[in-house]
Amino acid sequence: MQTVKSPKIRVFSDSWVMSQRCLTTSLRNPDALATAIFVPAIVMLLFGLIFGNVMDVGDYNYIDFIVPGIILQTVAQAVTAAAISVNNDMNKGIADRFRSMPIAKSAVLTGHVLAAVMRNIIATAVVVGVAVSIGFRPRAGFADWLLIAGLLILYMLAVTWIAVICGLAAKTPESAGTMPFLLFVLPYISSGFVPVETMPRALRWFAENQPMTSIIDSTRALMLDMPAGGGLRTALLWSAGIIAVSFTVAVQIYKRKFS
Amino acid sequence: MEHIITVTDLRKSFKRLHVLKGVSFSIPKGSIFALLGSNGAGKTTAVRILSTLSEPDGGMASVCGFDTVRETERVRECISLTGQYAAVDEGLTGRENLRLIGRLRRLPDAGQRADELLAAFRLEDAANRRASFYSGGMRRRLDIAMSLMGRPRVIFLDEPTTGLDPESRLEVWKTVKALADSGTTILLTTQYLEEAEQLADRIAILHDGKIIAEGTLDELKKLFPPAEKVYIEKQPTLEDIFLAIIGKKESA
Numbered sequence: 001m002q003t004v005k006s007p008k009i010r011v012f013s014d015s016w017v018m019s020q021r022c023l024t025t026s027l028r029n030p031d032a033l034a035t036a037i038f039v040p041a042i043v044m045l046l047f048g049l050i051f052g053n054v055m056d057v058g059d060y061n062y063i064d065f066i067v068p069g070i071i072l073q074t075v076a077q078a079v080t081a082a083a084i085s086v087n088n089d090m091n092k093g094i095a096d097r098f099r100s101m102p103i104a105k106s107a108v109l110t111g112h113v114l115a116a117v118m119r120n121i122i123a124t125a126v127v128v129g130v131a132v133s134i135g136f137r138p139r140a141g142f143a144d145w146l147l148i149a150g151l152l153i154l155y156m157l158a159v160t161w162i163a164v165i166c167g168l169a170a171k172t173p174e175s176a177g178t179m180p181f182l183l184f185v186l187p188y189i190s191s192g193f194v195p196v197e198t199m200p201r202a203l204r205w206f207a208e209n210q211p212m213t214s215i216i217d218s219t220r221a222l223m224l225d226m227p228a229g230g231g232l233r234t235a236l237l238w239s240a241g242i243i244a245v246s247f248t249v250a251v252q253i254y255k256r257k258f259s
Numbered sequence: 260m261e262h263i264i265t266v267t268d269l270r271k272s273f274k275r276l277h278v279l280k281g282v283s284f285s286i287p288k289g290s291i292f293a294l295l296g297s298n299g300a301g302k303t304t305a306v307r308i309l310s311t312l313s314e315p316d317g318g319m320a321s322v323c324g325f326d327t328v329r330e331t332e333r334v335r336e337c338i339s340l341t342g343q344y345a346a347v348d349e350g351l352t353g354r355e356n357l358r359l360i361g362r363l364r365r366l367p368d369a370g371q372r373a374d375e376l377l378a379a380f381r382l383e384d385a386a387n388r389r390a391s392f393y394s395g396g397m398r399r400r401l402d403i404a405m406s407l408m409g410r411p412r413v414i415f416l417d418e419p420t421t422g423l424d425p426e427s428r429l430e431v432w433k434t435v436k437a438l439a440d441s442g443t444t445i446l447l448t449t450q451y452l453e454e455a456e457q458l459a460d461r462i463a464i465l466h467d468g469k470i471i472a473e474g475t476l477d478e479l480k481k482l483f484p485p486a487e488k489v490y491i492e493k494q495p496t497l498e499d500i501f502l503a504i505i506g507k508k509e510s511a
Contacts, residue, residue, distance in 0.1 A: 021355075
């Protein structure tokens, strides 16, 4: 017979089991992961090797400048699979099976999120590797890399929870899969590819104040061993805030979806 | 007689559609109870309430002695649901699906239990194949096997044979009978009269949100005038022919 554990321990162990389930299925279906690597890599090659020659971004090498923006695009691609797989789960009998079992309610969702973050980390590492192969030269020390990893993982969590909401809200897997497209485009209207000072006024205002800019600026500063300043705090707060809101919304939708 | 499921005056509406209009029944421990009704009669709604997926608007239901609304966790520990749509993860193999459930239910012997069930459901050869490659009947068998991982005392089968070919249907019937023999209580819903007749110890007919008749098959038969003897030539049904030709007819 199963033993009754305290709900808190259960959330962790159940989420862990669920994330392994999601990882196993996504490793068998490498298309999504390949796309998450391939698409941002193409953008990077285009910008780095073709536009890079005419881009003037001040003291930076253009490839060094765009890597953080490319990473955010990688994350946008990688979370698409989470939106689709959440949606798949919801529309099939398996959601009812899980919900009628004595497991932590949020574990179904956190399992998807954990697996998505792991996929994100793999995709990002490969994309950074490609960047290095075409001339990206980070100067970060070990401590800086840890900070970069923390900052990016927090961002991945934030974006994944948004993807989960889309997966829950969408009627079909197809529409769930198109939504993260916006997350892919938004880095263009940030400090990711051109300095915000070069943008027309309205776009510039948006770019300066949207969360991606602070995350990109901080990542870039850390990677190139330059002072990150107060931007780092803003970046962390943005991610933490998005996680708090989107987690709450996702769990609410999940609970309300079936009653 | 000890009742493991008791349902009293259950009511449930979706917006202005009254699906259950005061449903009451109770199920003795270890028996097979069939909820018989046509599409839209409210069978699935009743099962969803009993399996804690949905809360009733009125009345109450208790399973294994626990209230389905106030003691959902205790109810969930004693039940398993096999819903209308096969609840298997198609990206996982048969064995992985079973082990997943075993781990979520914290079985100390998940691996061993999975192997037992794979054997019992004749899925050994397919154990390491992904469920997306399974036939409808195999998927259903895996689905039921998953429900049995945690050795539940009560199992809900919502239209277990809808959409199955005749062979698979016979297989599922055999499984259900074997389950009841092992002491598990089974609530199954069906729209097939034959299925209720074949399997159930007790049958309740749910029509338009109400139970209009309930009892054993013999009791239900008594509600009707005694059978008249008429002699007709018994033609084999197409199903008899089909099963005879493929040579797998069960001697039931």
